[in-house]
Amino acid sequence: MKTEKKTSVLPERGPVDEKGREILLSLKNVDIRFGKGNSSAKVVKNVSFDIYRGETFSLVGESGSGKTTIGRAIIRVNPCSAGEIQYKGVRISGKINQALERQVIRNIQMVFQDPSASLNERATVDYIVSEGLHNFHLYKDEADRVRKVEHIIEEVGLLPEHLTRYPHEFSGGQRQRIGLARAMVMEPELVIADEPISALDVSIRAQVLNLMKKFQQERGLTYLFIAHDLSIVRFISDRIGVIYKGNIVEIAEAEELFDFPMHPYTRSLISAVPIPDPVLERDKVLLTYDPAIHDYTADQPRLEDIGGGHFVFGNEQELAQYRTLRAKGELPQWRSAESADAENEEIPAKRTGRPGRRGWRMLRRALLALAGILGVCVGLFLIFLLLAVI
Amino acid sequence: MEDRNVILSVKDLYVKFRVRGRELTAIRGISLDLYEHESVAIVGESGSGKSVFTKTFAGMLERNGYLAGGSIEFEGKDLTKIRRAKEWSQIRGSKIATVFQDPMTSLNPILTIGKQITSVILRHQNCSEGEARVRALAMMKKVGIPHAEARFDDYPFQYSGGMRQRIVIAIALSCQPKILICDEPTTALDVTIQAQILKLIKDLQKEFGYSIVFITHDLGVVANIADRVAVLYAGQIVELGTTEELFYDPRHPYTWALLSSLPQLAQRNAKLYSIAGTPPSLYSEITGDAFAPRNPYALKIDTLKEPPMFQITPTHFARTWLLDPRAPRVEKPEGIQNIHEKMMNSLHVSGGQVREN
Ligand SMILES: Nc1ncnc2c1ncn2[C@@H]1O[C@H](COP(=O)(O)OP(=O)(O)OP(=O)(O)O)[C@@H](O)[C@H]1O
Ligand SMILES: Nc1ncnc2c1ncn2[C@@H]1O[C@H](COP(=O)(O)OP(=O)(O)OP(=O)(O)O)[C@@H](O)[C@H]1O
Ligand SMILES: [Mg+2]
Ligand SMILES: [Mg+2]
Numbered sequence: 061m062k063t064e065k066k067t068s069v070l071p072e073r074g075p076v077d078e079k080g081r082e083i084l085l086s087l088k089n090v091d092i093r094f095g096k097g098n099s100s101a102k103v104v105k106n107v108s109f110d111i112y113r114g115e116t117f118s119l120v121g122e123s124g125s126g127k128t129t130i131g132r133a134i135i136r137v138n139p140c141s142a143g144e145i146q147y148k149g150v151r152i153s154g155k156i157n158q159a160l161e162r163q164v165i166r167n168i169q170m171v172f173q174d175p176s177a178s179l180n181e182r183a184t185v186d187y188i189v190s191e192g193l194h195n196f197h198l199y200k201d202e203a204d205r206v207r208k209v210e211h212i213i214e215e216v217g218l219l220p221e222h223l224t225r226y227p228h229e230f231s232g233g234q235r236q237r238i239g240l241a242r243a244m245v246m247e248p249e250l251v252i253a254d255e256p257i258s259a260l261d262v263s264i265r266a267q268v269l270n271l272m273k274k275f276q277q278e279r280g281l282t283y284l285f286i287a288h289d290l291s292i293v294r295f296i297s298d299r300i301g302v303i304y305k306g307n308i309v310e311i312a313e314a315e316e317l318f319d320f321p322m323h324p325y326t327r328s329l330i331s332a333v334p335i336p337d338p339v340l341e342r343d344k345v346l347l348t349y350d351p352a353i354h355d356y357t358a359d360q361p362r363l364e365d366i367g368g369g370h371f372v373f374g375n376e377q378e379l380a381q382y383r384t385l386r387a388k389g390e391l392p393q394w395r396s397a398e399s400a401d402a403e404n405e406e407i408p409a410k411r412t413g414r415p416g417r418r419g420w421r422m423l424r425r426a427l428l429a430l431a432g433i434l435g436v437c438v439g440l441f442l443i444f445l446l447l448a449v450i
Numbered sequence: 451m452e453d454r455n456v457i458l459s460v461k462d463l464y465v466k467f468r469v470r471g472r473e474l475t476a477i478r479g480i481s482l483d484l485y486e487h488e489s490v491a492i493v494g495e496s497g498s499g500k501s502v503f504t505k506t507f508a509g510m511l512e513r514n515g516y517l518a519g520g521s522i523e524f525e526g527k528d529l530t531k532i533r534r535a536k537e538w539s540q541i542r543g544s545k546i547a548t549v550f551q552d553p554m555t556s557l558n559p560i561l562t563i564g565k566q567i568t569s570v571i572l573r574h575q576n577c578s579e580g581e582a583r584v585r586a587l588a589m590m591k592k593v594g595i596p597h598a599e600a601r602f603d604d605y606p607f608q609y610s611g612g613m614r615q616r617i618v619i620a621i622a623l624s625c626q627p628k629i630l631i632c633d634e635p636t637t638a639l640d641v642t643i644q645a646q647i648l649k650l651i652k653d654l655q656k657e658f659g660y661s662i663v664f665i666t667h668d669l670g671v672v673a674n675i676a677d678r679v680a681v682l683y684a685g686q687i688v689e690l691g692t693t694e695e696l697f698y699d700p701r702h703p704y705t706w707a708l709l710s711s712l713p714q715l716a717q718r719n720a721k722l723y724s725i726a727g728t729p730p731s732l733y734s735e736i737t738g739d740a741f742a743p744r745n746p747y748a749l750k751i752d753t754l755k756e757p758p759m760f761q762i763t764p765t766h767f768a769r770t771w772l773l774d775p776r777a778p779r780v781e782k783p784e785g786i787q788n789i790h791e792k793m794m795n796s797l798h799v800s801g802g803q804v805r806e807n
Binding site: 333 | 469501609610611616642643667669674711713718721722731793
């Protein structure tokens with residue numbers, strides 16, 4: 061390899077937390093603002109989270125909540141206006157020396173959300189995928205470069221014949237895979253994948269996810285996965301962070317988050333996942349989050365561990381409630397601004413958003429079947445009777 | 451369905467592209483009737499021709515592409531015969547509107563959001579500039595842009611990916627089209643907004659009565675929005691049926707494969723099911739069943755002769771030799787049998803344990 065000098069600005073390993081997990085990336089109280097003076101807007105607010113080496117950490121949240129902005133801050137495109145970002149314990153945000161910057165660029169790759177905006181339309185796929193290899197001299201000779209490029213292009217499910225073509229000749233999904241190939245060929249340590257699979261159909265998506273998993277197993281790669289497809293996120297993530305309007309509102313291990321979503325925004329998010337089953341999808345109840353239910357005038361909210369690394373954003377009183385309920389394995393009562401909302405009364409308090417309601421609907425369906433000729437009205441009547449009993 | 455009128459009728463359509471002296475066949479004989487007020491989802495692998503197919507009747511086929519056969523009937527006209535750009539401009543955007551997967555293909559980066567919506571309203575509707583502004587703002591609110599007034603004069607780059615897409619939807623709906631083509635419009639949106647947008651598209655369908663052609667990779671979205679589903683493979687419809695038929699009684703091995711890839715049916719930390727191999731190159735002639743090389747259920751005849759479209763019910767069709775009376779009986783894979791029960795279970799199961807209710 062024509063490798064560059066090993067400048068040891070970054071240590072081999074990052075700091076280790078109390079459970080012995082190596083912290084690869086750490087955001088500490090990060091604020092990000094756009095604009096200057098009066099018209100400036102804070103779009104990322106006091107965000108803190110750690111990503112451990114070898115894990116897949118996902119960020120989910122609504123459009124405009126700041127996910128991409130955080131990703132771009134990590135690769136130093138967006139400056140932080142407060143707080144700092146550490147990689148292996150070394151600050152990589154703000155002013156840093158050139159050697160460190162080069163290492164950051166080399167080790168942290170981002171696969172961009174918008175495939176057509178991020179690919180140079182005038183360059184061939186071969187050039188696009190090779191560019192990073194060139195910049196960092198990551199190949200022995202021309203034959204080695206070609207081998208590397210062809211290998212990665214096949215791994216992402218394209219053909220070597222595609223290398224001479226230009227991005228506009230590809231479908232959206234194919235372009236997304238070019239972006240993935242360009243990042244993966246660099247053999248990075250941390251990959252920020254911004255909606256890497258949303259433009260892909262189910263089968264290619266499975267291939268790409270299996271591929272990402274394989275890269276992870278073989279190279280101990282770490283992922284920051286930005287996505288809105290919660291069904292996929294649940295399947296691939298070790299931990300998930302939920303972000304709402306620039307605030308992290310909940311962080312937990314994947315199954316924990318889906319079993320015990322404490323923050324109402326998380327619950328509404330889970331309820332919105334489309335179910336690939338026409339009957340279930342038709343009957344689904346959407347929970348709508350209303351931030352007005354929180355009274356934060358006197359008591360300021362913060363992100364705190366309610367036990368076992370499950371972090372929730374809330375004020376003193378809410379956090380205390382989340383802790384008690386979680387210890388009992390229960391969920392908070394669903395709240396909406398108008399508490400007399402009939403729809404919400406159908407949702408029993410003690411159950412998780414999805415399974416609870418689904419079970420409830422199954423029960424309703426069973427009742428409906430029993431009621432038979434008596435029909436829908438009687439079924440509903442029975443539910444209300446049951447509700448009253450419970 | 452029978453009592454509804456056909457609004458668009460595509461017959462045996464072929465589309466080819468010229469790519470540096472070579473020719474690629476992207477659509478290979480598609481026939482599809484679109485009914486009034488209905489919603490058809492188009493699913494299929496990347497590169498299967500979903501976008502190209504809809505571009506043929508949206509008047510958006512790229513310069514290097516051409517229609518090599520077939521007809522597209524719309525309002526008594528054969529759209530394949532249109533030669534002049536002016537004729538297309540009377541249909542595209544006003545009678546047949548498209549919302550693309552990538553919002554920046556539809557937005558002008560150097561015009562403000564407000565200008566872009568009002569200009570479309572002014573072009574297609576008879577009203578004053580002030581009135582157009584009011585309607586544009588109403589549309590922005592309808593698609594869920596917070597502080598619409600304040601963001602009216604922003605440029606596209608100041609919007610997040612998801613908000614840009616909502617604007618594109620606002621623009622498409624503001625001309626009240628007969629056919630709304632949605633090319634993965636919710637792909638960049640979070641699930642909450644997606645649910646709202648899907649509802650919006652369906653609600654406005656009741657109001658305006660347009661037909662929807664909805665391209666998506668998300669079978670959850672299909673379940674949400676579609677009355678019927680067309681499954682595309684290598685430029686052909688391989689299965690067509692009502693949404694229930696497609697999910698609960700799929701007949702084509704490719705449809706089986708799509709359903710098998712659902713993460714909801716997968717075990718955590720296991721590999722996701724994926725289809726082996728890649729789709730065929732569209733540059734060369736395809737003999738037999740295009741899916742055969744990747745199909746674990748392929749028969750000998752699949753490599754020799756292209757299967758015809760078999761009819762299963764009045765609404766359900768599939769293009770596979772497995773439906774020939776002479777074919778051996780093959781059950782769909784275990785993983786997708788009783789898919790409804792499995793789906794209900796998977797939503798109860800967590801960490802290997804069934805949760806109590
Ligand atoms: N360069 C910029 N100038 C001004 N505002 C910006 C800029 N980039 C982003 N924003 C704003 O910051 C907020 C967060 O945007 P961001 O792109 O991070 O959202 P996101 O969570 O990635 O959303 P999506 O899911 O839609 O991609 C949005 O309100 C957006 O309008
Ligand atoms: N302008 C073009 N020139 C050459 N080939 C093209 C052109 N547009 C599309 N193709 C090819 O036609 C085929 C169908 O493309 P199309 O964009 O319809 O795929 P798609 O099903 O929409 O895929 P995706 O899900 O990735 O968007 C692909 O093989 C693609 O490479
Ligand atoms: Mg984003
Ligand atoms: Mg497409």
